[in-house]
Amino acid sequence: MPDSDQARARRLLQDVWGYPSFRGLQEPVVEHVAGGGDALVLMPTGAGKSLCFQIPALLRPGLGVVVSPLIALMQDQVAALRELGLRAAFLNSSLDAATARQVQAQARAGELDLLYMAPERLLSESGMRLLEQCRLALFAIDEAHCVSQWGHDFRPEYGQLEILRERWPEVPRVALTATADIPTRKEIAQRLLLDDARSFVSSFDRPNIRYRVVEKRDGRAQLAQFIRDEHEGDCGVVYALSRSSVEEVAGLLAAQGMKALPYHAGLDSGMRARHLRRFLDEDGVVMVATIAFGMGIDKPDVRFVAHLDMPRSIEGYFQETGRAGRDGLPAQAWMAYGLADVVQQRRLIELGEADEAHKRLSTAKLDAMLALAEAADCRRVRLLAYFGEASEPCGNCDNCLQPPEMVDATEAAQKALSTVYRCRQASGTSFAATHVIDVLRGKSGDKVQRFGHDRLSTFGIGADWSEQDWRVLLRQLVAQHLLEVDSLHYNVLRLTEGSREVLRGERRVALRRQAPAAARKRRGAGGSAPQPAVALRDDDAILFEQLRAWRAEAARDHGVPAYVVFPDATLRAIAVARPRDLDELRSISGVGDKKRDTYGPALVRLIAGQAGA
Structure with missing residues (x-):
């Protein structure tokens, strides 16, 4: 990306979105896609993936087409872009015919910067015809893990998006997702014909x-x-x-x-x-x-x-x-x-x-x-x-x-595994966890007596443990593949090769044991909500709540979600900085030119009124 384009990108980031600088891999992705390159982008939720295609769409001539899987997501993203002063629209089944025709006319006339479409709409005959009639800046395929049949949100329509490469080979494509292991990444690239695309893999860490x-x-x-x-x-x-x-x-x-x-x-x-x-x-x-x-x-x-x-x-x-x-x-x-x-x-x-x-x-x-x-x-x-x-x-x-405390639970594991084995040996069938625990604890109920398990040598050998303790042990034995659950046959427990090693004394079993709940509460570790990095002072906290109340009213007036007006992080910064005029408000991260002009006067008056109260 030429220096002039790089400067334009940073200026857009500051003037439109109100952010002083790019984060993480955003800038190299923007540079690559704006320059016409294909990209596969993996960034955790909240890392700012949307900017990786929104800014290139503004830098390149033509229409940026965003493939998005959910109607509600499209509507909110478009509302947020319009609040920033950008020309954005969506095409999905929520629109009536007249509104859909109007959006299509705007796209053909070059009056839109970004158009969000569901994959079904894009792949339809009318969707393809519309795109043929537009000058295209780029394709962004959001939630790209939906293309993977091994993924957790599989959408079969996503698998047909390879047509974008075939019909518009000169238009750059960027596929973005927050979650994909290495096999899923390979499948995304293969199915979307992005084998030659540059991969940008950010840290998956969400330290907050x-x-x-x-x-x-x-x-x-x-x-x-x-x-x-x-x-x-x-x-x-x-x-x-x-x-x-x-x-x-x-x-x-x-x-x-x-x-x-x-x-x-x-x-x-x-x-x-x-x-x-x-x-x-x-x-x-x-x-x-x-x-x-x-x-x-x-x-x-x-x-x-x-x-x-x-x-x-x-x-x-x-x-x-x-x-x-x-x-x-x-x-x-x-x-x-x-x-x-x-x-x-x-x-x-x-x-x-x-x-x-x-x-x-x-x-x-x-x-x-x-x-x-x-x-x-x-x-x-x-x-x-x-x-x-x-x-x-x-x-x-x-x-x-x-x-957590790690304990040697080999003896307890042998008791549990022996009971699973002896119950099956005595009856010719396997039993679920509840029955095994009853035998271990010496509970002589109807079922235990009917199968004669009250006469087993393991009957009552675990009476010193509670039912919950044994459930925890059995769960961890399953996790370590020392027991398996036959979920198709009444959830019965069965031994594995590993369990036989434990029974023969060839393998030790170490298990995690948490401190009792009362002790955890006394120590407090891990038992309280994490606190903000910078706590608000009492008077700032009062102003923050006033700002949230103002935001709710402003959001209703504008017909957008409250966070589209300003997120909590921006309101917290405003509450601490207490800007006295529009220039000071504009210096706060998350306040761009359009939002300063739209909401600034009311915010400055609110802050001044609180200061004089």
């Missing part, structure tokens, strides 16, 4: 997010307590596996006074749209959802993402937790999981309609997720290593803040 996993005892009660104690009044997302669980959890939280809303594919489209708008427009809304919710959500002030059920892959976990803290301020990724989660996810894989190769890959991804959940060392190191990135212990995950 604190990762935390708790043993699931009463998951819903644990979740409610977590939000009450650490995130009262904060915006958050809660993920649950089933629609019924989503409804019940949203109801439970709402009954406790939280602004909690359900979101899943079983709700009618009107209700989903209303709930999404409330989540985007209001402060402090908790969205309880299945994984159908969230891809590409741009809301920057999500302070926590909670999982009530273990995700089936690290890619999915990283994508979902990445929706927290997009503004760079501290946030939490909280997950409760137990043995039932492992069983449930394995069952979903086995009962799925995928071929055996896909099932093997899905099982491997689940095993990696399980290893992350059971890790006794730094979770961030494990997470980043999955994406091929080396790192040092972070000091901001539960295991770093409160290292």
Whole structure:
């Protein structure tokens, strides 16, 4: 990119977006794409991927076409661009025929800088015809992991986007995603004919997010307590596996006074749209959802993402937790999981309609997720290593803040494995965890007596441990492949080759053991929400809340989500700096020319009034 273009790019960044400088790999990506090169860009959520195609689209002559998978995402991104004074529009099924024709006419006349399209619309006959009639600056393929059949958000239409290279070989293409392991990256490049594209792989680290996993005892009660104690009044997302669980959890939280809303594919489209708008427009809304919710959500002030059920892959976990803290301020990724989660996810894989190769890959991804959940060392190191990135212990995950105690559990493991073996030997069939634990603890119920397991030599040998302790042990044995769960046959436990090594004394078993909950609470490590890097003084905090109230009103007047007016990070900077005029306001990161002119006078008056109060 010539020096003049480089200067233009930096000037656009400052004048339009209000940022003093590019971050990370943004500038080299902008330079490469603006110069006509193809690119594959991997950056974590919140790292500013959108600028990597928005600025080149402004630098190059013609229309920038953005392929985006979600209607709500397109609408909010276009609203944000228009607030910046840019000429942007979208084409999707939400538009009536007259509005769609108007947008198409603007595109043909060169009156748009950026046009967002769903892949289905772009690939249609009318979509192809429209693009043939426009001068094209570039194609941006957002959420590019959707092209991968091994990915967590597979969209078959994305696999047909290779036509862009075939029909417009001279137009640069940039594919962007926040989550893709090395095999998925290769598949994206292959399917989109980007084999010769330059790859830009940023660090996947999100240092402002604190990762935390708790043993699931009463998951819903644990979740409610977590939000009450650490995130009262904060915006958050809660993920649950089933629609019924989503409804019940949203109801439970709402009954406790939280602004909690359900979101899943079983709700009618009107209700989903209303709930999404409330989540985007209001402060402090908790969205309880299945994984159908969230891809590409741009809301920057999500302070926590909670999982009530273990995700089936690290890619999915990283994508979902990445929706927290997009503004760079501290946030939490909280997950409760137990043995039932492992069983449930394995069952979903086995009962799925995928071929055996896909099932093997899905099982491997689940095993990696399980290893992350059971890790006794730094979770961030494990997470980043999955994406091929080396790192040092972070000091901001539960295991770093409160290292779990590692204990030699070989004897307890032998007791458990022996009980699994003897129950099958005595009855000719295998049994689930609940039955095995009853035998270990010496609980002589009807089923135990019916099979004669109260007469086994292992009956009662584990009476000194609680049911929960044994469940934790069995879960970790499954994680270490010292036991396996047959999810197709009543979730029974079976021995593996590794379990036989333990029984013969050829292999020791070390397990993680967390301190009791009371001790964790006394020490406080990992048990409180991370605090902002710079805490607001009392009077600044008062002004910050006044600014948020002003923002909510301004957003309603403009018909845009509150964060599109200004994100929390910008409001915090304004509350601290207390600009006295428009020039001082313009010097704050995130305040560009258009927003200064639109909102500046009201902001300066509000600040002056607060100072004189």
